[in-house]
Amino acid sequence: MADSTFRAPKGTRDILWPDSARWRALVDAFADVVGAAGYTQVVPPMFEHVEVFHRLGDATDVVSKEMYEFLDKGGRNIALRPEQTASVVRAFAEHRPVVPWKVWYAGPNFRYERAQKGRFRQFDQVGVEALGPDDPHLDAEVIALAWRFYERLGLRRVTLLVNSLGNPEDRARYVEALTAHFADNRDALSEASRSTLERNPLRVLDSKRPEDADLVAAAPRMDDHLSDDAAEHFARVCGALDAVDIPYRVAPGLVRGLDYYLRTTFEFVAEALDAAQDAVGGGGRYDRLAEEMGAPPTPGVGFALGVDRTLLACDAEGVFDAPEAAVDVFVVDTCGGDEAVLLTDEVRRAGLRADRAWDGRSMKAQMKAADRSNAAVALIVGEEERAAGTVTVRDLRGDAGQQAVARGDVVEVLRSRLAPPTAT
Numbered sequence: 104m105a106d107s108t109f110r111a112p113k114g115t116r117d118i119l120w121p122d123s124a125r126w127r128a129l130v131d132a133f134a135d136v137v138g139a140a141g142y143t144q145v146v147p148p149m150f151e152h153v154e155v156f157h158r159l160g161d162a163t164d165v166v167s168k169e170m171y172e173f174l175d176k177g178g179r180n181i182a183l184r185p186e187q188t189a190s191v192v193r194a195f196a197e198h199r200p201v202v203p204w205k206v207w208y209a210g211p212n213f214r215y216e217r218a219q220k221g222r223f224r225q226f227d228q229v230g231v232e233a234l235g236p237d238d239p240h241l242d243a244e245v246i247a248l249a250w251r252f253y254e255r256l257g258l259r260r261v262t263l264l265v266n267s268l269g270n271p272e273d274r275a276r277y278v279e280a281l282t283a284h285f286a287d288n289r290d291a292l293s294e295a296s297r298s299t300l301e302r303n304p305l306r307v308l309d310s311k312r313p314e315d316a317d318l319v320a321a322a323p324r325m326d327d328h329l330s331d332d333a334a335e336h337f338a339r340v341c342g343a344l345d346a347v348d349i350p351y352r353v354a355p356g357l358v359r360g361l362d363y364y365l366r367t368t369f370e371f372v373a374e375a376l377d378a379a380q381d382a383v384g385g386g387g388r389y390d391r392l393a394e395e396m397g398a399p400p401t402p403g404v405g406f407a408l409g410v411d412r413t414l415l416a417c418d419a420e421g422v423f424d425a426p427e428a429a430v431d432v433f434v435v436d437t438c439g440g441d442e443a444v445l446l447t448d449e450v451r452r453a454g455l456r457a458d459r460a461w462d463g464r465s466m467k468a469q470m471k472a473a474d475r476s477n478a479a480v481a482l483i484v485g486e487e488e489r490a491a492g493t494v495t496v497r498d499l500r501g502d503a504g505q506q507a508v509a510r511g512d513v514v515e516v517l518r519s520r521l522a523p524p525t526a527t
């Protein structure tokens with residue numbers, strides 16, 4: 104068997120501590136930010152009947168090239184979810200909750216993509232979906248939540264791009280104009296864009312190939328094809344963003360990868376990342392999707408943010424650091440270990456994080472383990488301490504030295520030593 108058998112498959116990876124702690128802290132921060140706006144969590148399945156995802160557009164790469172599809176043992180055509188909006192809207196159509204239905208999610212998606220830095224075959228997203236209202240202020244709320252979340256992480260170099268793809272009729276008229284423009288100049292297009300033109304004309308606007316640049320720059324603009332109604336909706340979205348001081352740039356060429364978007368679309372770009380993976384999140388309106396899944400006509404808007412890329416952006420900006428230690432306290436017991444059983448239990452029950460050494464090792468070996476744990480404080484119990492009914496509390500990372508503490512006062516002393524410094 105090949106050496107790669109016992110390695111994570113291409114495009115996947117194991118997330119070990121401290122990255123795993125950071126990953127969870129990110130999801131916790133997200134849950135906090137969106138929870139404060141009344142969004143509740145939804146946990147959809149990781150696989151669905153493949154038809155659910157065909158609603159993303161058969162011509163999109165996500166559906167036509169990248170989907171993990173298989174027949175299950177019951178002969179059902181199943182796909183691992185490549186994103187979660189379709190699943191959440193399917194859940195909406197199935198359960199018909201009261202609107203507005205404002206939900207958030209976090210979890211992995213699967214796409215058979217070319218694996219590279221910031222692009223995986225299994226990757227996590229956090230996101231929200233809001234179904235019911237057609238109100239442009241809801242679009243602005245959703246966009247603002249993503250923005251406030253980035254702020255909460257400490258990211259400063261994120262650019263928000265917004266656009267409107269218009270009502271379905273506007274979008275159709277625009278696609279027609281765009282197709283005519285590119286078809287008239289077909290020979291000047293790159294080969295890749297000629298093939299994109301046939302499948303999905305809007306996506307030609309995404310081409311980064313130098314030979315396409317002039318034609319893309321000269322292409323008809325979406326904003327010239329907006330109906331009054333769609334233009335008014337977009338103006339109100341922008342007005343609400345202005346009102347809450349969220350900076351953005353209108354990007355008439357922003358079309359995004361999935362077919363279901365109508366009217367408002369947006370994307371967040373991390374300036375600190377390389378252009379190949381600088382999109383950290385995006386979303387928009389998908390007013391027809393619920394209806395296509397069998398629900399009464401219900402507008403919707405949402406976004407998905409890539410967890411892996413957002414963390415890469417945090418690395419690049421030097422914010423939202425990984426924790427340095429998994430525990431605060433390390434118990435060193437050279438009397439056989441019984442004291443360590445009691446002390447760790449007591450400290451943990453007091454809400455502090457504590458670990459200990461194992462296998463009855465020497466004082467020196469245990470102190471080395473304590474150092475390696477990066478805990479702030481060691482609790483040391485030797486024969487002397489045991490006889491005196493005390494514990495030695497030793498500072499491992501600062502210059503507070505050590506003190507002998509009565510056994511009954513340990514938790515109190517730890518609490519005061521470990522209290523976060525008050526800001527001045």
Ligand code: AMP
Pocket residue numbers: 186214216221222223224225226227228360382383384385386407408409410411412413
């Ligand atoms: P999408 O669902 O394609 O609109 O993507 C939303 C966000 O998810 C992107 O901006 C990326 O941050 C992230 N993302 C999408 N595909 C991948 C992938 N293959 N690997 C890592 N992150 C991804």
